[in-house]
Amino acid sequence: MTKFVDLHLCAPLRDIEQIKKMVTKSFELGYRLVGIPLPSNVELDEIERLRKICSEAGLDFVSRVDITPKNTQELLANLRRLRRKFEVVSVLCMSKPIARQAAKDRRVDVLSFPVAKPRNRFFDSAEAELASESSASLEIDMAPLLSLEGFLRIRLISSLRREVAIAKSFHVPVVISSGAANDYLLRGPHDYSALAMLFDMDSSLAFNALSEVPLCIVERNRLKLSSDFVAPGLRVVRRRDP
Amino acid sequence: MTRRVKQRYLALKIESAESFEEEDIKDAVWSAVIQLFGEYGASQAGLFFVQYDKQRKEAVLRCSHKALPMVQASIASVTKMKDKPAAIHVLRVSGSLRALRKKVSKQFL
Numbered sequence: 001m002t003k004f005v006d007l008h009l010c011a012p013l014r015d016i017e018q019i020k021k022m023v024t025k026s027f028e029l030g031y032r033l034v035g036i037p038l039p040s041n042v043e044l045d046e047i048e049r050l051r052k053i054c055s056e057a058g059l060d061f062v063s064r065v066d067i068t069p070k071n072t073q074e075l076l077a078n079l080r081r082l083r084r085k086f087e088v089v090s091v092l093c094m095s096k097p098i099a100r101q102a103a104k105d106r107r108v109d110v111l112s113f114p115v116a117k118p119r120n121r122f123f124d125s126a127e128a129e130l131a132s133e134s135s136a137s138l139e140i141d142m143a144p145l146l147s148l149e150g151f152l153r154i155r156l157i158s159s160l161r162r163e164v165a166i167a168k169s170f171h172v173p174v175v176i177s178s179g180a181a182n183d184y185l186l187r188g189p190h191d192y193s194a195l196a197m198l199f200d201m202d203s204s205l206a207f208n209a210l211s212e213v214p215l216c217i218v219e220r221n222r223l224k225l226s227s228d229f230v231a232p233g234l235r236v237v238r239r240r241d242p
Numbered sequence: 243m244t245r246r247v248k249q250r251y252l253a254l255k256i257e258s259a260e261s262f263e264e265e266d267i268k269d270a271v272w273s274a275v276i277q278l279f280g281e282y283g284a285s286q287a288g289l290f291f292v293q294y295d296k297q298r299k300e301a302v303l304r305c306s307h308k309a310l311p312m313v314q315a316s317i318a319s320v321t322k323m324k325d326k327p328a329a330i331h332v333l334r335v336s337g338s339l340r341a342l343r344k345k346v347s348k349q350f351l
Contacts, residue, residue: 149277
């Protein structure tokens, strides 16, 4: 059975009831693994509390951090500081140098671009080439597609169509996430697959973007963060009894 | 001879704190289809509301088999009804009404 993943559930961290509501709704809609973005200075207790809420609802929790650096130096400093603390690292690319640096850095899992400014969506062929070499994925949040109307939505769909075509031709993995801040913006995997048709993503690619691609990112990072990991392709399988 | 048009039946669940009339649901779905695919697209959808249960907030809708992805995308894009936050989820899709009822009752009873 396909395991659906929502890597970007933007639940308000201060409101426990809302988190519980959104997490329960995600489970009802068919997701089995959710990523909730956390502040970079989050305490371990907070992560454990969220993990417990998710496991009570039947979901696997993924800790995620969204970095919005002002320049490349800040990006590198943040990656150095946060990479080993979170399971998924996403970079919101606000400028071209940041986008290029994030695309070539192997510590970045997910690249996302601002929705409000289509000119700041720097996912072009050069970016895609760098991303495909470093195995970074392009993230598409679906909440703006639902909440925007008229000209803004038309522009967003057009940008997404162009980006998906570029990603396909450079074999850059695409991740579809909800990006929902409330439960009315949450939709099931089949609904997202139907919506992905708007930007020329066929259903098999859309289901891949909702299951295999994000699952692969999480599993890869969990392996790297485990104490048994030594280097890529090398891990401890057994320890000598003390 | 004209070929029979294949149909698909969709079981919908309306999610909102408010309670809506059948006309509100119809308006929301039609507006969503027209907004996303235009009047030409809507004319190909063959939308027909089979039934609506106000208590359970569930509806059954029929559409053309070819227009199913278009109708599903439109339904997913509904975020408001009568200016109140709402969402419509597609519970199941089937080729006949009888099979749809069987599937939905199996899933939720």
